[in-house]
Amino acid sequence: MADALTRDGIKYMIARLLENANEAVEESKENKDDAYCAGRKVAYYEMLDILKTELDIRDQDLKEFGLDIDLENKIA
Template sequence: MMNDETMKYIISRVIDNANDSKKDYEKDKNDKFNNGRALAYYEVLDTIKSELDAHGEDLSEFGLDIDLEKTFLE
């Protein structure tokens, strides 16, 4: 099984990619590819956040103590 530090690193990379994806989407909100990409990152992070929460993990340790909808979909 993966250790917490590795998992934290992977999640931080996904968050960085999600932020980049949101920036690309904001440049052209009519671009369906970038819209879908931003939504996909949101869904991945939402799934990870839900699983960590269900397992009693401290979301702040993984950088997921944020409102994902507000951060990545607005």
């Protein structure tokens, strides 16, 4: 049987996504003409935006999950 997903587990996964998104942003800046890099950055933005929206709908504290940021200006 699979372990239950905990609040700390969700925070950890979001932190990893944010870290990878920041790496994708930097890679995209270095490789402005690379469609793969641009697409990777957008993919992280989309994943984090969905998570942020779903947590917000459920009245969760976005700061607790590290999503109290302006994703559009930080990643997009």
